[in-house]
Amino acid sequence: MTTRTEYVKGTPVALDGDRAVAEAMRQVNPDVVAAYPITPQTEIVQRFSEFVANGEVDTEFIAVESEHAAMSACIGASAAGGRAQTATAGAGLALMWEVTWVAAGTRLPIVMHVVNRSLSAPLNILCDHSDSMGVRDAGWIQLYAETIQEAYDDAIQAVRIAEHPDVMLPTMHTLDGFVLGHSLERIEVLPDEVVRGFIGTYNPRYSLLDVDHPVTFGPNDYHDYFFEHRRQQIEGMERALDVIPQIGEEFGALTGRRYGLVEGYQLDDADFAIVALGSINGTVKVVVDELRRQDRKVGLLKVRSFRPFPADKVAQALGGKRAIAVLDRSFSFGAQAHPLFLEVLTALYTHGFTPGMANYVFGLGGRDTLPWQIRQVYDDLAELEGVVSAPVRYLTVRE
Amino acid sequence: MEKLLEIRWHGRGGQGVVTASELLAETALEDGGYFQAFPDYGSERMGAPIRAYTRISSSPIRQHCQISEPDAVVVFDSTLIGVVDFTEGLKDGGALVINTTLPPDEVRRRLGLGHGRVYTVDATSIALSTMKRNIPNTPMLGALLRAIDVVKKDDLIKVITERMGGRMSKEMVKANIEAMEQAFNETREDRI
Numbered sequence: 171m172t173t174r175t176e177y178v179k180g181t182p183v184a185l186d187g188d189r190a191v192a193e194a195m196r197q198v199n200p201d202v203v204a205a206y207p208i209t210p211q212t213e214i215v216q217r218f219s220e221f222v223a224n225g226e227v228d229t230e231f232i233a234v235e236s237e238h239a240a241m242s243a244c245i246g247a248s249a250a251g252g253r254a255q256t257a258t259a260g261a262g263l264a265l266m267w268e269v270t271w272v273a274a275g276t277r278l279p280i281v282m283h284v285v286n287r288s289l290s291a292p293l294n295i296l297c298d299h300s301d302s303m304g305v306r307d308a309g310w311i312q313l314y315a316e317t318i319q320e321a322y323d324d325a326i327q328a329v330r331i332a333e334h335p336d337v338m339l340p341t342m343h344t345l346d347g348f349v350l351g352h353s354l355e356r357i358e359v360l361p362d363e364v365v366r367g368f369i370g371t372y373n374p375r376y377s378l379l380d381v382d383h384p385v386t387f388g389p390n391d392y393h394d395y396f397f398e399h400r401r402q403q404i405e406g407m408e409r410a411l412d413v414i415p416q417i418g419e420e421f422g423a424l425t426g427r428r429y430g431l432v433e434g435y436q437l438d439d440a441d442f443a444i445v446a447l448g449s450i451n452g453t454v455k456v457v458v459d460e461l462r463r464q465d466r467k468v469g470l471l472k473v474r475s476f477r478p479f480p481a482d483k484v485a486q487a488l489g490g491k492r493a494i495a496v497l498d499r500s501f502s503f504g505a506q507a508h509p510l511f512l513e514v515l516t517a518l519y520t521h522g523f524t525p526g527m528a529n530y531v532f533g534l535g536g537r538d539t540l541p542w543q544i545r546q547v548y549d550d551l552a553e554l555e556g557v558v559s560a561p562v563r564y565l566t567v568r569e
Numbered sequence: 570m571e572k573l574l575e576i577r578w579h580g581r582g583g584q585g586v587v588t589a590s591e592l593l594a595e596t597a598l599e600d601g602g603y604f605q606a607f608p609d610y611g612s613e614r615m616g617a618p619i620r621a622y623t624r625i626s627s628s629p630i631r632q633h634c635q636i637s638e639p640d641a642v643v644v645f646d647s648t649l650i651g652v653v654d655f656t657e658g659l660k661d662g663g664a665l666v667i668n669t670t671l672p673p674d675e676v677r678r679r680l681g682l683g684h685g686r687v688y689t690v691d692a693t694s695i696a697l698s699t700m701k702r703n704i705p706n707t708p709m710l711g712a713l714l715r716a717i718d719v720v721k722k723d724d725l726i727k728v729i730t731e732r733m734g735g736r737m738s739k740e741m742v743k744a745n746i747e748a749m750e751q752a753f754n755e756t757r758e759d760r761i
Contacts, residue, residue, distance in 0.1 A: 182598060182601075183598070184591075184594060184595040184598050184604070296610065316633075317631075346633070348607070348610055349607070349633050350633070352607060352608065352610065353605055353606065353607035353633075354591050354594050354595070354604070354605065354606040354607065355603075355604065355605050355630075356597075356598055356602075356603050356604055449633040450633065452631035452632055452633045453631070453632045453633055453634050455631045456631050456632045536610070538634055538635045539634060540634050540635070540637055541632065541634065
């Protein structure tokens, strides 16, 4: 058992989410960062380009003409055997969409820092998860952060997850735009040598630049083998279910901050639970504490890994609950319910659980969600036992 | 028992509201505290009403939402009276700190504020005389420190020196500290 005194001591600093991620990138010191430097880009790239200009990193920084080009340049750099990273947000991620599939299908361990923003129209650059949900099927691992500390920690762990030989998949970690991206919080930054020791050196199995062992990346692959390659890609994603918590434990043994696929909060004896992604989890925790003081058996399940979706862990954590509310910060027009709800419902049903369930859409386009609104959800849950509620409910919207 | 203080800032784009919210938050770090500072982003334009928020606590802060029941409200611009409902949600016994030449009881009367404490300071004149610029953020920090026990003044001076020192002349940093001190001393109070 590791005792607390053995953990590496970080330096407490005041950083906003964008700068915290840029700081992690500085410590990781990628070989190549390709990014589009203009709106909708966040301050991550601006800050990182200062590190490049000051000679604080060895990174080759490529200021490209679009987000599509940013991902394309990362694909080239990664295929050449380098550690390649980029950052984007909102419409930038949408423009990148086509090539995100190429990165994943080519099994390139690119790391992408995503600051979650809504998609226009009407024009909106504030927080929701429409951007990352738009690429949820592209074959990238997706981690969602509750705090700026988690965003910083995820930015470091993402390198190890992506490059793990059992996985070899591009990894994006996200932080809620403005709510975390532009907010200042106290975080602990690890010493540079600890981060460098943790991520180690990347030794690619195949590299375009290894001329003694020539390989082809991205060839034609039609009805003869395409399906088999997709199947292998799915295997890599499934193996990430073991790798993400392994690396999270290793990181925890070092820092005292342990990470898994999901995090339960006051969940074991809870009758009623909320499930959510991202920064709203913090607000839900505050409400759980308050309701627990009134002896109400409520809890929270925070989903950190949305891709791969940890169905077993979710079912294990939520099985037997009387009613569950799933909060979605994105929307699929015409769907029966929204992305996180559908995953949770499927996980529970396929594990033999049929609790009362409701899907709440909240926080679209940066709409603030306050503790009393979360209390309302827990109040609703008490009436939802045995009912899978339809239609979807909307939190904080004016009807 | 954890102590959480929540402060809401109102002003106009260009007055240094966001910087003030961050300077106060960073100062809490000097004492080993936890904090959040964040603006309410809309389409910011010079002169448009804006809001920012600061939370300070002795333990980690978990909520990620705006502040609807502040312990203190700081108003950088008295022309916001009647334009923005800045006393909305102000806690009982909370503090309103406003940049104005009016005396605090007159501000209370005009706002019809039946509770809390009102503090006034002529931060604009102080900013103009010390810094020769109408950016009243450091004087408003001084006034806030008079109104609530949130951070140590010496810690604030250290953070102003470090953070503003990176992008301002020594004279300008000194003027900011002078402005903060002067506002701290000249802030007037009305309690009921």
